[in-house]
Amino acid sequence: xxxxxxxxxxxxxxxxxxxxxxxxxxxxxxxxxxxxxxxxxxxxxxxxxxxxxxxxxxxxxxxxxxxxxxxxxxxxxxxxxxxxxxxxxxxxxxxxxxxxxxxxxxxxxxxxxxxxxxxxxxxxxxxxxxxxxxxxxxxxxxxxxxxxxxxxxxxxxxxxxxxxxxxxxxxxxxxxxxxxxxxxxxxxxxxxxxxxxxxxxxxxxxxxxxxxxxxxxxxxxxxxxxxxxxxxxxxxxxx
Ligand code: DC
Numbered sequence: 542x543x544x545x546x547x548x549x550x551x552x553x554x555x556x557x558x559x560x561x562x563x564x565x566x567x568x569x570x571x572x573x574x575x576x577x578x579x580x581x582x583x584x585x586x587x588x589x590x591x592x593x594x595x596x597x598x599x600x601x602x603x604x605x606x607x608x609x610x611x612x613x614x615x616x617x618x619x620x621x622x623x624x625x626x627x628x629x630x631x632x633x634x635x636x637x638x639x640x641x642x643x644x645x646x647x648x649x650x651x652x653x654x655x656x657x658x659x660x661x662x663x664x665x666x667x668x669x670x671x672x673x674x675x676x677x678x679x680x681x682x683x684x685x686x687x688x689x690x691x692x693x694x695x696x697x698x699x700x701x702x703x704x705x706x707x708x709x710x711x712x713x714x715x716x717x718x719x720x721x722x723x724x725x726x727x728x729x730x731x732x733x734x735x736x737x738x739x740x741x742x743x744x745x746x747x748x749x750x751x752x753x754x755x756x757x758x759x760x761x762x763x764x765x766x767x768x769x770x771x772x773x774x775x776x777x778x779x780x
Contacts, residue, residue, distance in 0.1 A: 552687035555700030558707035579683035584634035604651025687749035
């Protein structure tokens with residue numbers, strides 16, 4: 542069991558709507574760590590490309606667009622906010638249009654290279670280098686966090702969840718935002734994204750060898766958070 546003080550990076554990976562964001566956000570809040578939603582970064586780049594009318598088959602143009610973007614991820618009052626070139630786009634990046642295109646955009650190595658560099662920069666601002674002596678920690682979630690972005694993360698979690706339950710969660714999430722999509726459309730989008738995210742050549746969705754696998758299908762949010770905190774030798778109470 543790891544001592545909480547020794548854990549600087551917690552990596553949470555898994556497919557869409559498996560509970561990564563809620564779990565990672567709450568764990569970060571409990572520990573006072575930064576929450577980094579890397580999917581939000583790929584979504585912000587996709588939003589920018591859609592707005593600019595960039596051809597989604599044009600890898601070079603998308604890579605340039607990614608490199609020329611300024612992304613800021615805030616986590617004040619435990620509320621994650623995403624800024625793209627200074628504009629707050631937290632809710633726009635969750636639109637069905639962005640969800641339909643993000644797997645395609647995020648599969649390009651050039652786009653990934655730009656985002657991974659930024660993710661490591663965010664982390665080094667918080668945790669510093671091994672000898673940097675900084676005190677903070679980070680909970681990062683995505684598809685390749687434990688395998689590629691932070692292979693040295695002290696805790697690695699891989700969340701799974703069956704497609705029916707993920708469809709239900711996504712349906713309720715969209716409904717709460719006033720967006721109406723049929724369960725069939727949602728299921729279709731999730732399985733298409735699973736397929737692209739898992740089979741792309743560059744950094745596919747994959748369990749890190751040492752990852753603790755947690756199936757969230759029948760877990761409450763509280764239980765998911767407890768499962769992650771259990772991996773740290775923490776005496777923190779989950780509230
Ligand atoms: O977690 P999410 O559903 O918001 O992620 C949106 C997309 O971004 C997802 O379909 C694949 C991509 N993604 C990725 O390729 N690598 C990450 N680390 C995070 C997300």
